[in-house]
Amino acid sequence: MKILLVEDDEVTAGFIRKGLEEAGFTVEHAADGESGLFRALTEPVDAAVIDIMLPKLDGLTLVRRLRRKKPALPVLFLSARREVDDRVTGLEVGADDYMVKPFAFTELLARVQALLRRNSGVAEPTVLRVGDLEMDVVRRRVRRANRMIELQPKEFALLEFLMRNAGRVVSKTMIVEHVWEYNFDPGTNVVEVRICRLRDKIDRPFDTEYLHTIRGVGYVLEVR
Amino acid sequence: MSSKSGERPLVRTVTARLTLWYCAVFAVPVLAVFTLVYSILARDLNQRVNQDLADDLAEFAELYRTQGLTALQAEFDREAASDGVEVISLVLFGPDLEVRAASDLSSWQGPDTLRPDAVRVPRNSPLIRTIRIPGKTAPARVAVLRLEDGTFLLAAKALDSDRELLASYRRVCAIGLVVMLVSGGLTGWFLAKRAMAGVARVTRTAWQIGASDLGRRVPVGNEGEEIRELAEAFNQMLERIRSLVAELREVSNNIAHDLRSPLTRIRGLAEAALTHSESLDEYRRMAGAVVEECDHLVNLINTMLEIAETDAGATRLARTPVDIRALIEDAHDLFLASAEEAGVQFTCSVPEDASPAVTGDRGRLERALANLIDNAIKYTPRGGTVEVRAERSGEWIHVSVADTGAGIPPDELPRVFDRFHRGDRSRTTAGNGLGLSLARAVVRAHGGEITVVSRVNQGSTFTLRLPALCSPSE
Known part of the structure; x- marks a missing residue:
């Protein structure tokens, strides 16, 4: 999978490129709008991450022109401005998603992967597995090592979200957004408490832990 | 910043306009009265002359009929002498318009100018006309009567005195009018100046007040x-500006402080990572702390912007019906685990009958409520309770969050909604001092208000008052 990154800030571009490459992507980097558009049109890329404020050609114009030739290419905008108008214009010119700087890299990665998945047309699985932990999304059953685990509805939703993103770090913001549909950080320890309780049910009774905390970044569910 | 007082055109000032109005108000009625009186006077004078001439003619006709031509001539002379030969002239023309008797016509240029047009003279009443006598300034009024024997009896009167009377009246009028105009103008100018003096004073002060002396006030x-x-x-506006500027200054000070602290921590962590040789785990811990500090900082900036935008009315709020019960139940679901963990009993009660609803932005209302609940749980000791209630009261919906926590000292109560205000007790707790400000901004943007009742060591109750979606069905 090849991802085009159009970003003029060297440091930002550097950490995005590094992160994406570590996640297994090939990254093509352009430092201004014109060369970004040129590469997007000439090279076979699967998705593009584009900053709005760019030298030579701004991101909005870039995407508007790009859309005429490649209407299906998944595009994610980055912007330092927080205004809703920017978000709306960004989505109007044809971006598929939008992120405000500064962002958590894990979140960017999750969104890029979601865009690629959406584009690939593969249906989401209804039975999820991580190690010997198994979730049947339709029957709403969770079992580990063949032992049934009783979860409350929100715990189930939280675990489903973690399992769908197994191996990837998810931030607290992402969890609050997906599980509670709150688009803000509710403060205190809401997420920590829930994670802790989930851990009590899916990890504590067993010998190996799947749910890990990455300090300052978030949580990851994986077999280590 | 347009023109100062000296640069504006004089005619456009209120003073000039009022002066002109005063002139007009004085002059127009005076002119009307003068004109009316003049026209009545002129008409009366005219009628009197006509009547006098007609009476004279009747008298002379009678004399001529009874006593003959000689008596008439004598009477002509006497009459002309008494009134003045230039003023009056009397003539008896024969049927062929020859002069049979006449007063002294020397100042009338002889009888020719007076000779009537026989055909136009009616039989029974006198013909009256006004003619111009060559060499005389004023015209003359001439009356001619046809007598039974075919002769024409004529009486003419010079109108000099009447004209003079009217002319002097006009003069008096003109002088009067000028006097009225001048006095009207002066009065107007004086009154307007006086009325505007206060305005001018306020304006002067306003110009003098600069950015640095916003404390100055216009003397009343x-x-x-x-x-x-x-x-x-x-003065009230000045006070608002002053308080806004003061608030702005305080907020920027707070921002500077609240941004500096996390930046200091971030810098310290990064520097420590560079200068000490630590284990990999220790580096990870430091990097994690840096990320947390950054998130905190971003959150702070975003919240601050959001408060500012909401306060200024710059945010577009969604306007959809929001079910208060669902709002509270969601919040309950979100915070229940945290409350249990903190050993706080967390309950919510919403009246069963009609689920109250408001029109507004669900996301923002959620946030306002979440901030209140978050605070309540944070400041309530183990074993306490936090209760969220919603009830309808007329056209309002009250959503209250009551805790049995530390409470807020009375002297701090008025300031709890101020940006960055943090009570002494809350300094040690996580938070940015913006939660209540944001809640207040959101509630106010929805046309509501937020209030607090609190007693130290007994607990606090924050109440959101929001306009209900529709009036209660009685």
Whole structure:
């Protein structure tokens, strides 16, 4: 999978490129709008991450022109401005998603992967597995090592979200957004408490832990 | 910043306009009265002359009929002598318009100018006309009567005295009018100047108040109620500006402080990572702390912007019906685990009958409520309770969050909604001092209000008052 990154800030571009490459992507980097558009049109890329404020050609114009030739290419905008108008214009010119700087890299990665998945047309699985932990999304059953685990509805939703993103770090913001549909950080320890309780049910009774905390970044569910 | 007083055109000032109005108000009625009196006077004079001539003619006709031509001639002479031969002339023309008897016509250029047009003279009544005598300034009125024997009896009167009377009347009028105009103008100017003096004073002060002396006020004088109100309104506006500027200054100070602290921590962590040789785990811990500090900082900036935008009315709020019960139940679901963990009993009660609803932005209301609940749980000790209630009261919906926590000292109560205000006790707790400000901004943007009742060591109750979606069905 090849991802085009159009970003003029060297440091930002550097950490995005590094992160994406570590996640297994090939990254093509352009430092201004014109060369970004040129590469997007000439090279076979699967998705593009584009900053709005760019030298030579701004991101909005870039995407508007790009859309005429490649209407299906998944595009994610980055912007330092927080205004809703920017978000709306960004989505109007044809971006598929939008992120405000500064962002958590894990979140960017999750969104890029979601865009690629959406584009690939593969249906989401209804039975999820991580190690010997198994979730049947339709029957709403969770079992580990063949032992049934009783979860409350929100715990189930939280675990489903973690399992769908197994191996990837998810931030607290992402969890609050997906599980509670709150688009803000509710403060205190809401997420920590829930994670802790989930851990009590899916990890504590067993010998190996799947749910890990990455300090300052978030949580990851994986077999280590 | 347009023109100062000296640069504006004089005619456009209120003073100039009032002066002109005063002139007009004085002049127009005076002119009307003068004109009316003049026309009545002129008409009366005219009628009197006509009547006099007609009476004279009748008298002379009678004399001529009874006593003959000689007596008439004698009477002509006597009459002309008594009134003045230039003023009056009397003639008896024969049927062929020859002169049979006449007073002294030397100043009338002889009888020719007076000779009537026989055909036009009616039988029974006198013909009256006004003619111009060569060499005389004023015209003359001439009356001719046809007598039974075919002769024409004529009487003419010079109108000099009448004209003079009218002319002098006009003169008096003109002088009167000028006097009225001048006095009207002066009065107008003086009154307008006086009325505007207060305005001018307020304006002067306003120009003099600069950015640095916003504490200055326009003195409230006694030029009248309106000026007093103007000055008071102006002072009130100044007070608002001053408090806004003061608030802005305080907020920027707070921002500087609240941004500096996390930046200091971030810098310290990064520097420590560079200078000490630590284990990999220790580096990870430091990097994690840096990320947390950054998130905190971003959150702070975003919240601050959001409060500012909401306060200024710059945010577009969604306007959809929001079910208060669902709002509270969601919040309950979100915070229940945290409350249990903190050993706080967390309950919510919403009346069963009609689920109350408001029109508004669900996301923002959620946030306002979440901030209140978050605070309540944070400041309530183990074993306490936090209760969220919603109830309808007329056209309002009250959503209250009551805790049995530390409470807020009375002297701090008025300031709890201020940006960055943090009570002494809350300094040690996580938070940015913006939660209540944001809640207040959101509630106010929805046309509601937030209030707090609190007693130290017994607990606090924050109440959101929001306008209900529709009036209660009775």
